Amino acid sequence: MTHNHKSLYLVLFSLTLVIGQTLIAQPSDRPPRGGGLDRDGLRKQLLERFDKNKDGELDDDEREAARESFGRGNRPEGSPRAQGRPPQQPSRAGRSSRGGRGGRGGRAQRISVVPKFDKDGDGILNKAERTEAREFVLEQRGGGDRNERPQRPDGDRRGRPQRPDNDRGGRPAPSNRETQKPERDFSKAERLSPSNQKASKKSLYDEGILRTLFIMTKDDEWKEEMEAFYRTDVAVPADLIVDGKLYKDIGLKYRGNSSYFSVSPDLKRSINLYLDHKDQKQKLLGYKTLNLLNGNSDPTFMREVIYSHVARNYIPAFKGNFVKVVINGESWGIYSHIQQYNKDFLEDNFKTRGGVRWKIGAGGGGSGTLKYPGDKKENFGGFQQRTENADDAWKELRQFTKLLDETPIDELDKKLHGRLDVDGALWSLALECVFQDEGYFTRGSDYNLYLDPDGRFHLLQHDGNEVMSIPGGPGMPSGLRGPELEPFYNADNEDRPLMYKMFQVPHLKARYRHHLKTITEEWISWDKIGPVVNQYAALIREEVKKDVRKHSSYEAFEKGLVESISDGRRTKLGLKPFSIGRREFLLNHPDINIPSPKIASLTKVDEAKSTESIRIVATTTGNTKAETVILWHADGFNESYTPVTMHDDGKHGDGKAGDGEFGGDIPSQLAGKKVRYYVEARSGGKEMTSDFYPARAESAPLTFRVKAAKASDSMLRINEVVAENKSVAKDQQGDFDDYIEIVNTSGSKIDLSGKFLTDDTKNPRKWKFPKGTHIEAGEHLIIWADENGNAEGGLHANFKLDKAGETIQLIDSDSDGNLILDEIKFAKLETDQAFRRIPDSKGKPSLGNPSPGKKN
Numbered sequence: 001m002t003h004n005h006k007s008l009y010l011v012l013f014s015l016t017l018v019i020g021q022t023l024i025a026q027p028s029d030r031p032p033r034g035g036g037l038d039r040d041g042l043r044k045q046l047l048e049r050f051d052k053n054k055d056g057e058l059d060d061d062e063r064e065a066a067r068e069s070f071g072r073g074n075r076p077e078g079s080p081r082a083q084g085r086p087p088q089q090p091s092r093a094g095r096s097s098r099g100g101r102g103g104r105g106g107r108a109q110r111i112s113v114v115p116k117f118d119k120d121g122d123g124i125l126n127k128a129e130r131t132e133a134r135e136f137v138l139e140q141r142g143g144g145d146r147n148e149r150p151q152r153p154d155g156d157r158r159g160r161p162q163r164p165d166n167d168r169g170g171r172p173a174p175s176n177r178e179t180q181k182p183e184r185d186f187s188k189a190e191r192l193s194p195s196n197q198k199a200s201k202k203s204l205y206d207e208g209i210l211r212t213l214f215i216m217t218k219d220d221e222w223k224e225e226m227e228a229f230y231r232t233d234v235a236v237p238a239d240l241i242v243d244g245k246l247y248k249d250i251g252l253k254y255r256g257n258s259s260y261f262s263v264s265p266d267l268k269r270s271i272n273l274y275l276d277h278k279d280q281k282q283k284l285l286g287y288k289t290l291n292l293l294n295g296n297s298d299p300t301f302m303r304e305v306i307y308s309h310v311a312r313n314y315i316p317a318f319k320g321n322f323v324k325v326v327i328n329g330e331s332w333g334i335y336s337h338i339q340q341y342n343k344d345f346l347e348d349n350f351k352t353r354g355g356v357r358w359k360i361g362a363g364g365g366g367s368g369t370l371k372y373p374g375d376k377k378e379n380f381g382g383f384q385q386r387t388e389n390a391d392d393a394w395k396e397l398r399q400f401t402k403l404l405d406e407t408p409i410d411e412l413d414k415k416l417h418g419r420l421d422v423d424g425a426l427w428s429l430a431l432e433c434v435f436q437d438e439g440y441f442t443r444g445s446d447y448n449l450y451l452d453p454d455g456r457f458h459l460l461q462h463d464g465n466e467v468m469s470i471p472g473g474p475g476m477p478s479g480l481r482g483p484e485l486e487p488f489y490n491a492d493n494e495d496r497p498l499m500y501k502m503f504q505v506p507h508l509k510a511r512y513r514h515h516l517k518t519i520t521e522e523w524i525s526w527d528k529i530g531p532v533v534n535q536y537a538a539l540i541r542e543e544v545k546k547d548v549r550k551h552s553s554y555e556a557f558e559k560g561l562v563e564s565i566s567d568g569r570r571t572k573l574g575l576k577p578f579s580i581g582r583r584e585f586l587l588n589h590p591d592i593n594i595p596s597p598k599i600a601s602l603t604k605v606d607e608a609k610s611t612e613s614i615r616i617v618a619t620t621t622g623n624t625k626a627e628t629v630i631l632w633h634a635d636g637f638n639e640s641y642t643p644v645t646m647h648d649d650g651k652h653g654d655g656k657a658g659d660g661e662f663g664g665d666i667p668s669q670l671a672g673k674k675v676r677y678y679v680e681a682r683s684g685g686k687e688m689t690s691d692f693y694p695a696r697a698e699s700a701p702l703t704f705r706v707k708a709a710k711a712s713d714s715m716l717r718i719n720e721v722v723a724e725n726k727s728v729a730k731d732q733q734g735d736f737d738d739y740i741e742i743v744n745t746s747g748s749k750i751d752l753s754g755k756f757l758t759d760d761t762k763n764p765r766k767w768k769f770p771k772g773t774h775i776e777a778g779e780h781l782i783i784w785a786d787e788n789g790n791a792e793g794g795l796h797a798n799f800k801l802d803k804a805g806e807t808i809q810l811i812d813s814d815s816d817g818n819l820i821l822d823e824i825k826f827a828k829l830e831t832d833q834a835f836r837r838i839p840d841s842k843g844k845p846s847l848g849n850p851s852p853g854k855k856n
Helices: 003-025 039-050 060-071 104-108 127-140 222-228 303-311 343-350 394-406 409-419 422-434 497-502 506-523 526-546 554-562 575-587
Strands: 211-217 236-242 245-254 271-274 289-293 320-327 330-338 356-360 447-451 457-461 598-602 607-609 614-621 628-634 642-645 661-666 674-682 690-693 702-707 716-722 738-744 756-758 780-785 795-797 806-811 820-826 834-837 845-848
Touching: 127 222, 211 245, 222 236, 222 245, 289 320, 303 320, 303 330, 303 422, 303 526, 320 526, 330 526, 394 409, 394 497, 409 422, 409 497, 422 457, 422 497, 422 506, 497 506, 506 526, 506 575, 506 674, 506 690, 526 554, 526 575, 554 575, 598 674, 598 690, 614 628, 614 674, 628 661, 642 661, 661 674, 716 806, 716 820
Parallel strands: 211 320, 607 702, 780 795
Antiparallel strands: 211 236, 236 245, 245 271, 271 289, 289 330, 320 330, 356 447, 447 457, 598 614, 614 661, 628 642, 628 674, 674 690, 674 702, 716 738, 716 834, 738 780, 756 806, 806 820, 834 845
16 A cells, blocks of 8 residues: 555544544434445545645645544535434432422422412512412422532532632632632622712613612512522512612512522522512613623623624624622622513614514523424423413414425525524524524524514524633533634534524525624624723723622633633633634634625615615626625515615616626615615625625615605695694594694595605605595695594594694605605794695795684
8 A cells, every 4th residue: 555545544544533433422312324434435525625636645735634624523525423412411419410309400490489479469479478488489399409518608518619710610620629718708898878879871781881789678588588489480579779769679580590500699690680570660771671690600791791792783682781789788799781681672673562582591402493393382392482472472483493394495595584584593693603602503592582573583692601712511512622613513403404404505605604704804803802801891890809709709800801711621711812713713714714706886875766766786896706696675674675686787787798797776665764775796606605785784784765756746735734722723532732734726536545744754654644535626624733643533643743843744655656745844833823825725834823624
């Protein structure tokens, strides 16, 4: 055998070992994919991929390239890849870590308590009711923690040394096992009162402010009650003072999973604050629920805030900042403050409080992976519904998962766009990959799902407390040593159907690749993230230093910003090393660093008229030719985008045929619409690549407003307005309301159905005349401007007039192009004063006496 043949077989042998380990790692009841190992076939693939000089052998450089490719997980076709989750390991006591009644498994079970013990029917439990309920919960859970080791006030158990500063979940490093850290001295906690604080006028989630939340519990047993009522429907009552304002009768609950179970009650645990616990209308600066996170496993406290900060550039994501918490006058230090996934979040991001929300928790048992589980409601138990009064919403999940399961790949894109925010889902997956998050991309769980009122699903983030480090746990890649999570990890995993299916559609895979690269180029560098980290550190550094209830040392906080820390068992990547290493890994990865077309410029439109289509021209450049160019446009905030194929034929305003300029038209749009648009350029070839302009596509498109054009002639006139009617005329309900009078100057009846009145030129279709509304020839018709559009009798617009002055427009119907039929602009009007046309219906408007329903 020649030297080169020996070397080739050494490479094959190395690959065989890797594959063999993969097969061993698979569950015993799962057969390996594709049967046995075809060495001849693998040898052929190796030569095809790495024999660059085509001499039939692999030289030293070619062999090294092959080894590096295998190290990145790029196996030849036919070589199996480990899938699934390892079987659950028993705990040290020999029982399942989630089983049993008395231990963690008991407390993990959610219990409904309020309906059973709320004797006065007010929806909450008073002290006596809580005392009785607490005994019930402890009995249900087997008497509390009797089967577990008792916890010491300093966070340790039975004299064992404390866990390392950077890892709450593992054993201490061997060198530290004999070293006992001193117990916490909680008497050194800072004492504060609300009178010490200055009020702030900034928003609740302003990242430049550190607010203090003063919590006053109702009695001294608040910690014991919160411990007992963990994962029940009982909140512990308290009062809250923020910015000098008192919020009475809020509710407190412990939240989280590992941030609860791995932490002593005397150290900080994650907490939910419910402002509406007793008063349903009570909010803090516009929000009902506060989500305070204890920074468990993150000595910097920053990871989730950074992740939210970046994610909001691309998807609907949580707001986040930091707060300081004081309980009964004693400081409990810094908490990450991350927006709650509730209706307030929907209103901020989707401009609605409707729709259905689900949380898919970590380790959802496979039932939340979006793989079609069956036709029964119980098959969808992994989807924890967070919206009340939507009992049939699971049927939407059934329909969607079935669509993913049964739709052929060549039909998937078209069908998905009607049911899924595809671009948003790809951004979400790219974010998880770039930041090495433990979510759908890796676990197939630990994410949020939202069904909007229009029937489209949105893949959303759940948390980011473990981003920018080395992920671990179920579904995560084993052996990961740094910021090297593969960009297409799980792409061939049928248990992740959203990726498995979408990545088989060439242009969707290319879109994901582009989005991943865009996030990396825009954010993953210390030059970009470093200033954000420094801003946060300057804000919280002194508070972290004096916090006696934090989980990690101040030294770990400072080190975690700029360097990685290891306890000999696990490594926690520093924020700076992660940023530098992740950027280098992704931008040089062979699956990402692929040439693509470039869009150099695009027509930018400021405004358009409702009667005209809009011509858009895109100029493409670069060595990779754009084979297909698509103009995407939408006419609403949360609408699905419509594609228009652009042409390079010299007939669409695109210069000469074949010159790289592409032209296409956005059809005429309704007046008042804010149109969003962007362009996608796709390459040809075996591996499609794409470019987008703007680079953020649907997350930050170009926009323009459609204005109503003026009609050349109209028989309808706005004849009179009164903006402060105190005694002129009453409506059918007996109220003196503002009014607008229009007159028909033609000789025949005119149908007003579908026409509009507005007092906002940016919203010309504000109030629509009801179907069947007519105005006779010469008739003077009154429309009451009283914001009472549902009133019976008469015509009532959904707006009032501003006596300080404004513009009123009469707009034609959608089918007739939303032309401005007439408009009238008035300045300040006094009480019972009219702005009317003299002579009637023809003259220039002027101030005078009102004459509603009659000639002026």
